[in-house]
Amino acid sequence: MREKTQKDIEKVSQLYKVLSDPTRLKILFFLKTGEKNVTSISQEVDMEQSxxxxxxxxxRDNRVVKSRREGKTMLYSLDDHHVLDILDQTFEHVQHH
Structure with missing residues (x-):
């Protein structure tokens, strides 16, 4: 494994900042089952669409989710499943104690 550069460390820190919000975590776990639109995500997390x-x-800016347009609807999905692996390991860690 290569040495961790300052830039790598900052990217990891930024990723954890993005993942540190409970609402964003709920969104990610909801997207685990596949693509969703903003309306269904809003209903799941009980928040306004805005x-x-x-x-x-x-x-999306932190490449955790991606979006695609289907007609007038934007659909959101996980960018890749590495983030879920990180979250699963984190949950295992906190539930271990």
């Missing part, structure tokens, strides 16, 4: 859109933008 607030969910803001959270999705942060997740």
């Amino acid at each position: 607030a969910v859109s803001h959270q999705l933008k942060l997740l």
Whole structure:
């Protein structure tokens, strides 16, 4: 494994900052089952669509989720499953004690 550069350390720190919000975690676990639109995500996390859109933008900007347009609808999904692996390991860690 290669040496960790300052840039790598900053990217990891930023990823953990993005993952540190309970609403964003709920969104990610909801997306685990597949693509969803903002309306269904809003209903799942019980928040206004504008607030969910803001959270999705942060997740997208940090390459945690991706989006695609289908007609007039934007669909969101996990960018890759590495993030879920990280979260699963984190949950195992906190539940271990």
